[in-house]
Amino acid sequence: MSLSVHDRIELKPKDSCSTSLPEGPWEFDAAPGYGPGASQADPTPDRTVRPGQLPQLYRELDDDVHARIRAAKETLGEKLVILGHFYQRDEVVQYADFVGDSFQLANAALTKPEAETIVFCGVHFMAETADILSSAEQRVILPNLAAGCSMADMADEESVEEAWEDIAEVYGFDPEDPQPDAEGKLPVIPVTYMNSSAALKAFCGRHGGIVCTSSNAATVLEWAFARAHRVLFFPDQHLGRNTAKAMGVPLEQMPMWNPRQPLGGNSEQDLLQGKVLLWHGFCSVHRRFTVDQIEQARTQHPGVRVIVHPECPMPVVDAADAAGSTDAIQKFIAASAPGDTIAVGTEINMVNRLAAEYPDRTIFCLDPVICPCSTMYRIHPGYLAWVLDELVAGRVENQIAVESDVAVEAKVALDRMLAAKPR
Structure with a gap:
């Protein structure tokens, strides 16, 4: 059995990049409404407490919380499926029926049609995607509505619509109905990273675009370039830049689009020469x-191999021995040999889990300051126990339900993503 993150590290303010992380998430996620990464069109569930208002009982359960989760899972049986992202706490991910990256979990949600409820231990945009891809008879629950993604919030629907209109004027096409040229190619196609709201996935769906994950970003860009001269890539500039650079796109053909500046901070000539327009977003x-x-890792550990996530800045990816999605990182370490030393540039919960899984190797995080994904960290066992107990009692808390018109258009882009298999 792998050790929990708290068995191996004790989060203290001096060790953590956020002094609030050592507290229970209910202490700092009490803002009303949905957390980061929510679509503007998402309806608020009819029955829910406000984020941060976890019933007091579930804040004080200690070890009893795990007995409650196990009992509820047993009672619900095949009516329930729990999905857990690689970045989740060990205390939560141990209950997941499927553990994976966003691409894997999007597929996993389709494999349990008999499950009445999908509990997604991840963040808001992931739960939205599960709701879009699941059947009408299934419901999706996010244990803590404050669990979101700050990157997803860096590209909102209004800003992307405004950028699209500006881009259309520069490239000379109707923003509502772009037409292919004599080569059969569109002027530009929108590509959104999975880390975005359902509203932006819907934007891509109605404009001929597609969703990508870090697993299949290269396949998706190939798909897009076969259909258009350019790509508008949002919200993560680093994944877009690293992927396009590896495909041979010169940096000078990757202008940055800053939504706070006219023409994204570019000249018309910059945009006309551009091949990949990168949104000013990041993790x-x-x-x-x-x-x-x-x-420093190479100095302290001669012979170390370094693998990082492609959301890292380009100089970091270039300096590493390899870069890849969370699934690729897992496979890289699985293919290593006993005695190997591997430094990993991604979220700490996943790194610690890999270190526990391969004790005959030295596996450590590049960042000496412990930095969990603070919004993923908000899925605490107390929240999971609460929503499962409520299901046993016949009540549904924290359901994520994307509006039907948004879901229809978003599914078009998501289906294209699912068909674009990673290399």
């Missing part, structure tokens, strides 16, 4: 990794 965890950290 706060992966942006922490640096070339200096890699150099």
Whole structure:
């Protein structure tokens, strides 16, 4: 049995990039409404407590919380499926029926049609995707509505619509009905990373675009370039830049689009020469990794191999030995040999879990300051126990239900993503 993150590290303010992380998530997620990564069109569930208002009982359960989760799972049986992202706490992910990255979990949600309820231990955009892809008879629950994604919030629907209109004017097409040229190609196709709201997935669906994950980003860009001269890639600039660079796109053909500036901070000539327009967004965890950290790892551990997530800045990816999705990182370490030393540039919960799984190897996080994904961290066992107990009692809390018109258009882009198998 693998050790929990708290068995191996004790989060203290001096060790953590957020001094609030050592507290129970209910202490700092009490803002009303949905957390980061929610679509503007999401209806608020009829029955829910506000984020942060976890019943007091579930804040004080200690070890009893696990007995409650196990009992509820047994009672619900095949009516329930729990999905857990790689970045989840060990205390939660141990109850997941499927553990994986966003691409794997999107597929996993389709394999349990008999389950009445999908409990997604991840963040808001993931639960939205599960709701879109699941059947009408299934419902999706996010244990804590405050669990979101700050990157997803860096590209909102209004800003992307405005950017699309500006881009259409520069490239000379109707933003509502772009037409292919004599080569059969569109001027530009929108590509959104999975880490975005359902509203933006719907935007891609109605404009001929597609969703990608870090697993299949290269396949998706190939798909897009076969159909258009350019790509508008949002919200993560680093995944877009690293993927396109590996495909041979020159950096000078990857202008950054800053939604706070006219034409995204570019000249018309910049945009006309561009091949991949990168949105000014990023992951706060992966942006922490640096070339200096890699150099320090190589100095302290001669022979170390370094693998990082492609959400890291380009100089970090270039300095590493390999880069890949969370699933690719798992496979990289599985293919290593006993005695190997591997430094990993991704979220700490996953790194610690891999270190526990392969005790005959030295596996450590590049960042010396412990930095969990703070919103993923909000899925606490207390929240999971609460929503499962409520299901046993016949009540549904924290259901994620994407509006039907948004879901229909988003599913078009998601189906294209699912068909774009990773290399």
